[in-house]
Amino acid sequence: MSTDAIVLLRDDHKAIRKLFRRFEAAGDGATETKNGLAKQIIEALTVHTYIENECMYPEVRTLLPALEDDILESYEEHHVADVLVFELSGMSADAERFDAKMTVLIENVEHHMDEEEQDWFPKVRDGLGRKQLQDVGARMLDLKKKAPRSPKQPSALKKAVDAVVA
Numbered sequence: 001m002s003t004d005a006i007v008l009l010r011d012d013h014k015a016i017r018k019l020f021r022r023f024e025a026a027g028d029g030a031t032e033t034k035n036g037l038a039k040q041i042i043e044a045l046t047v048h049t050y051i052e053n054e055c056m057y058p059e060v061r062t063l064l065p066a067l068e069d070d071i072l073e074s075y076e077e078h079h080v081a082d083v084l085v086f087e088l089s090g091m092s093a094d095a096e097r098f099d100a101k102m103t104v105l106i107e108n109v110e111h112h113m114d115e116e117e118q119d120w121f122p123k124v125r126d127g128l129g130r131k132q133l134q135d136v137g138a139r140m141l142d143l144k145k146k147a148p149r150s151p152k153q154p155s156a157l158k159k160a161v162d163a164v165v166a
């Protein structure tokens with residue numbers, strides 16, 4: 001089985017986009033449906049951010065120092081999304097600001113994923129060999145098993161604090 005890091009992250013993005021579309025298609029009053037989808041969105045983003053922050057970004061930063069600026073920008077984009085994800089995790093879909101917060105989250109994450117896919121992944125693929133991408137992918141698959149699934153788990157909270165004080 002291929003464990004190519006970029007294929008893996010693209011698959012994650014695809015699943016996240018699907019959840020976003022389902023959320024957008026849910027009606028205004030569909031509180032239960034939206035609560036359920038929000039839970040899945042929060043989990044998917046928490047896991048995806050974890051494997052990128054813990055593995056993909058630091059690995060690429062070491063192997064391809066020329067991409068440092070892109071990676072620093074990505075950390076900041078993740079950080080903004082983390083704040084919204086954390087707030088949404090404590091809200092119900094019938095709260096006044098829930099839809100607005102989710103809309104801003106979706107817009108921000110779509111922008112970030114587009115940038116990764118259109119600009120960053122091609123640069124990474126050019127710079128790294130097949131074998132390196134497979135190794136990084138295998139490590140991310142492994143990390144996925146122990147990744148936090150909620151932003152309130154200690155390992156996720158610690159990352160959020162590090163992002164503020166680093």
Ligand SMILES: [Fe+2]
Pocket residue numbers: 052074078112116
């Ligand atoms: Fe990212």
Ligand SMILES: [Fe+2]
Pocket residue numbers: 009013048052113116
């Ligand atoms: Fe990503």
